[in-house]
Amino acid sequence: MKKIPFSHIGIMSVGYQLYSLDYTLKSIADAGFKCIDFWGGAPHYCYYDTPQEKRQEKIKEIRDKFDKYGLKCTVFTAEQICLYPINVASSNEYVRRKSIDIVKGYIEDTKALGAEYFFPQMGYCMFDENDEEALKRSVEALKEMADYAEKLGVKMVMEQLQKYESNLCYDTKTLKYLIDATNSPNLKVCVDCIAAATGNESVESYYDTFGSIGHIHVADGNPEGHVVPGDGENPVSEYLKTLAMHDYDGYVTMEINNQRYFSNPHDAAKRTVEWLKNCEWVDADK
């Protein structure tokens, strides 16, 4: 059994989407976090808000800011299918091709940001479209992206989502299918605790299926919500206990991503740190 070092737990910056990047990083650092799961969306950074010729300069600026605030970037979670029109499994060939190209740019950014992982998403199809064809398109795209990541030496972690987010990957079975089909040493599993809870699965079921976990998104909910631990009814402590029992030595992302906190994300971050430091499965001194 090995408690999770607090210094290995970061927060996703998505909760700060109504604040500037400087405010975001200062708040995360002041709250006590040492790690950031950097969300790639406006106003902080994304394909749509940065001209391509200015991209390298922007990424360097962001990396310098991480250093300034003493934050390690564990994951670059570029916004793709949940909010933005980036869908690598789209039946619209224009959308699909453009999406793959955008994601390959993000894989390059991951290296330049010094992030541990990039966070690819498998895409989705319309609920009234043929999902078997969509699955083929998704696997093809994931292979292309994984090949590119391997060439650049970038590691990736991929999670299951809730069905309304991706109807191609929403539980252990569908995630395993995609990870196996992509067949890349650079692509590992990320468990999303909220998606697991809504799908009546547990963190343990992901260990049973995959043997090991590359990364994990933790939050509270009912069972949905992505709320601060304690603001919901999910067994958040149990998620961390499972990791500790498996001697998990990777990073953890607190995915606090509920619009109720968007106007005051600093409070949400502080309360999350307080909960973590009082959690019996977290080593608050490490």
Add this chain to the structure above:
Amino acid sequence: MISNLDVCGFTFRRYTLDYYLKAVKDLGLKNIELYCYHPHFSIYEAEELDAKKIADKIKDAGIKVDVIEPEQNFYPINIISSNEYLRNKSIEQIKFYIKSAPLFDCHKVTLLPGKNLMDEDYEESLKLLIKQLKDICAYAKEYGVDILLENVSDSVSGMIPNMNAVKRIIDGVDADNLKLAVNTSAVYLYGEDIQTWFDTFKDKISHIELSDASCEDEQFELGTGEVDIKHILDVLKKENYQGTISLHLTMEEYAEEPIEPYKNSIDYLKKLGEE
């Protein structure tokens, strides 16, 4: 009243346009609030989007587009972004949708007030918003389009914390084709009464986005939250409201089964005595 309600396209964003249009008819309705969102109608679908083709498909289905709403919350579209590149791209996109509106026989385009950075000066953001809306309204006038400013909660934007902020914007822009799309969830979350909005804005109110809300969430199925829907309907009758009304049900979780919240909302309206 029920038969003239608009069905909001955002709810159907994980279904094809064909499915969405059929669902509207299966609900016994015929009008839509067309969202500019993948895959139905967005500039992201093609190098050059054929808006007329989409407009013709909707007309052939016997569906009327009452309002066009470019997606400006989930998407990186922000008319007051401090990032000049993003701001200009956003305006470009909005203008495309305004120019396309007549193809759909639609003369209302809804705009959000943009997203200010909450750690930046509000008054500067307000000045910029007023300037942007003046330019957009002047452009829209050329196409016979009214711009409907939508009030949103502080989980979407800090620009409209209450009705007075809307009044400042309307007065500052001073354009006869700047109207309002009143979001009933946001009015509830401000702790305000829609009657006060009618007393203040009168005929400026051109569209009602009808939804329920609670202190934890918003824009969900009627009758499942804390909004006094009956009071809203009574005010609309009292004011002899002649504008359009949408069922504006945008909870993300509705995406897998989007018809159900509309069915339930219509049933709720019927229970309140609406026909």
